[in-house]
Amino acid sequence: MTPRVxxxxxxxxxxxxxxxxxxxxxxxxxxxxxxxxxEISHRSNEFKTYLQGVESDIKKxxxxxxxxxxxxxxxxxxxxxxAVVLNMLARHHELYPALEPQQRVMDYIxxxxxxxxxxxxxxxxxxxxxxxxxDSRKLSTQEKFDNIPSHKNDTYKFSRNPVLxxxxxxxxxxxxxxSREEGNGTSFPFHLLPExxxxxxxxxxxxxxxxxxxxxxxxxxxxxxxxxxxxxxxTVLIVRKDCIVDVDKAxxxxxxxxxxxxxxxxxxxxxxxxxxxxxxxxxxxxxVLRKMIQDFGEDALEKYAALSANKSAKVYDALKxxxxxSVFKSKVRDDSGxxxxxxxxxxxxxxxxxxxxxxxxLNMKGLLxxxxxxxxxxxxxxxxxxxxVQTLVDYMTKxxxxxxxx
Ligand code: PMP
Numbered sequence: 001m002t003p004r005v006x007x008x009x010x011x012x013x014x015x016x017x018x019x020x021x022x023x024x025x026x027x028x029x030x031x032x033x034x035x036x037x038x039e040i041s042h043r044s045n046e047f048k049t050y051l052q053g054v055e056s057d058i059k060k061x062x063x064x065x066x067x068x069x070x071x072x073x074x075x076x077x078x079x080x081x082x083a084v085v086l087n088m089l090a091r092h093h094e095l096y097p098a099l100e101p102q103q104r105v106m107d108y109i110x111x112x113x114x115x116x117x118x119x120x121x122x123x124x125x126x127x128x129x130x131x132x133x134x135d136s137r138k139l140s141t142q143e144k145f146d147n148i149p150s151h152k153n154d155t156y157k158f159s160r161n162p163v164l165x166x167x168x169x170x171x172x173x174x175x176x177x178x179s180r181e182e183g184n185g186t187s188f189p190f191h192l193l194p195e196x197x198x199x200x201x202x203x204x205x206x207x208x209x210x211x212x213x214x215x216x217x218x219x220x221x222x223x224x225x226x227x228x229x230x231x232x233x234x235t236v237l238i239v240r241k242d243c244i245v246d247v248d249k250a251x252x253x254x255x256x257x258x259x260x261x262x263x264x265x266x267x268x269x270x271x272x273x274x275x276x277x278x279x280x281x282x283x284x285x286x287x288v289l290r291k292m293i294q295d296f297g298e299d300a301l302e303k304y305a306a307l308s309a310n311k312s313a314k315v316y317d318a319l320k321x322x323x324x325x326s327v328f329k330s331k332v333r334d335d336s337g338x339x340x341x342x343x344x345x346x347x348x349x350x351x352x353x354x355x356x357x358x359x360x361x362l363n364m365k366g367l368l369x370x371x372x373x374x375x376x377x378x379x380x381x382x383x384x385x386x387x388x389v390q391t392l393v394d395y396m397t398k399x400x401x402x403x404x405x406x
Pocket of ligand 1: 011075076077079168170202203204205224
């Protein structure tokens, strides 16, 4: 077999090799049933029990309180751009039936292209109005998503009784751990939120790479699994139970209709089995979760957070040396760097191509930046090992010293 590459891709991304081998066996025989996981009925007791196990492992690892339900759906993070709006508008109608659409304000914190897309979808759907709480491009000298808005100077303009307050946890260019630490002035401004704020977070890029700060204070958290957990197809939702509302009743009262499979009510009522779920993606996600718990116990997310801090620190160090040699240039400000995705340019004509070609010669793949942003993007998801990072860092160091690389 061709040796496996060192995969620094942004998603779908690296998965643990041992899990992939196990999954291969499960494709032929799921838990000694004699049927493969892609063939077995999603209504079989074996699969239903498996799904409950996945839910319970997520609950354990993220310490999800009983106030919140864990739901599984499809359509990726992008489908949630619409679903969160429709479900939360329905809730707002339930709470405040008499308001006009212009009084139903959805607050968006725009710190990168994903939250920007989400805000555009809210505007497209209508039924309420969008208030941009802050747009980090306006705080950039180059009108770019290269910074996390600081808590100073009244930067965040929240509205008084919003339908939702939306943010993307891992953004700016495409990746700052906006939500990661509190109190450093560039993290999520929890302390500025209006009371009882219905907080909605897109955790697609960093889900299960660290504990979620203030999870219990969120109305909705959602994430596609294709970064740290499994193959694309499954979206995990953590929804505070009061946000699972009777959408049809809300529609009778003037709210936008909510497509059945988009309504959290449908997912909750049918234990995420209203229609056929993405069984293979659920299966592999379950294997990865088991491995996380087996390797590091129920506090595994603390361990992954430490690992990812370590891995990214090494890459940032190599980036800094490259900057001193005028070979690399970071795409984000010093205090806005992501631990999941390190993004930088390679200075000089054709140097990016040289850098990528040299990396590929060493079997490192997935390093080319997002098509809209360019440059290099190093994604450091959970399955990327410290040894693999060391190989990359050695290569970056040699490249920036102008030493001969393959
Ligand atoms: N939000 C974020 C933060 C993402 O990183 C992505 C995709 N990588 C998406 C949303 C879109 O997710 P999907 O492709 O699953 O629709």
